[in-house]
Amino acid sequence: RRGETVAIVGPSGAGKTTLVNLLPRLYDPTEGRVTLDGVDLRDATLSSVRRQIALVTQDTILFDATAQENIAYGESDADPARVRDAARAAYAEEFLDQLPEGFQTRLGEDAARLSGGQKQRLAIARAIYRDAPVLILDEATSQLDTESEALIARALSNLMRGRTTLVIAHRLSTVRRANRIIVLERGRVVESGSHLELIARKGLYKRLHDAQYFEIDDSAAVPVASG
Structure with missing residues (x-):
């Protein structure tokens, strides 16, 4: 929907990139349809569809x-x-x-x-x-210093403002404010909802979230309470 931020999450190989590639019509679905503002993309020309889309990928092409x-x-x-x-x-x-x-x-x-x-x-x-009114963001997984991370986060916030955004998310900490999160597993949608809704369901999203949380937590120094 117009102005919505949708995050696509799931384990490696779940089909996140494949799903998002349907939007710029890199290929068309064999069943069902993909719509943008209610229009079936197959009813529009490739050039008109792609003019509506901006893409920021993991691998920056300059x-x-x-x-x-x-x-x-x-x-x-x-x-x-x-x-x-x-x-x-x-x-x-x-x-x-x-x-x-x-x-x-x-x-x-x-x-x-x-x-x-x-x-x-x-x-x-x-x-x-x-x-373009539609943004596809394939979140970068490269390790950056804290200052670069902060600048990129602010730049992305400016870019996403007022746009319909699909985020292929690799770090769940970046998708909490998405309007909707779609969880994929083995090419199928297994969950959909907000961050809090999906955490409450205690399904795949919560397991992925907890795994990343504890991975981060284990790498940090844990302060010891006195007394």
Whole structure:
């Protein structure tokens, strides 16, 4: 539904990416249908469907082009002001301005001059510039420092605002505020609901949540109460 954030969770190999790939029509369902605002996607052209979708994936794809061209990818006549606005909203403006030629700096093959967190923020800036009403976010699993994590979280918050968002979630801590969480197992939907509803049901979602919680807890120093 318009403006809704839906998180897709499940064990590795459950079919999360396969399910989400139906939206940009990378393939069509053999049964049932996929609708966007009530319209069966098979009744629309591929180009019209994909114009409505922005994608931020785990593997950030950047090109041997300028920073501006990477943000405005797909547009032959980029608007520099919009590019800068998108970079600012993605918390990328500051580090791009520090490049030798600013936004006109060529990033080189695989943008090797940028850190992992900077690459992700540049990908978010590209999605903001695209300004599509639907966002597919394949949550990054790479380990980032705390500052980069915080900046990316704020950038994603700016990107998701006002958009229909599907999140392929790998860390359950990031999906608690989703309007709806869909839990997959072996290619089937086994649960659906809010975070609190799914925790209360004590099913697969709660088991996944508890496993991640204790994994984090075991790696942290536990303070010992005095007295």
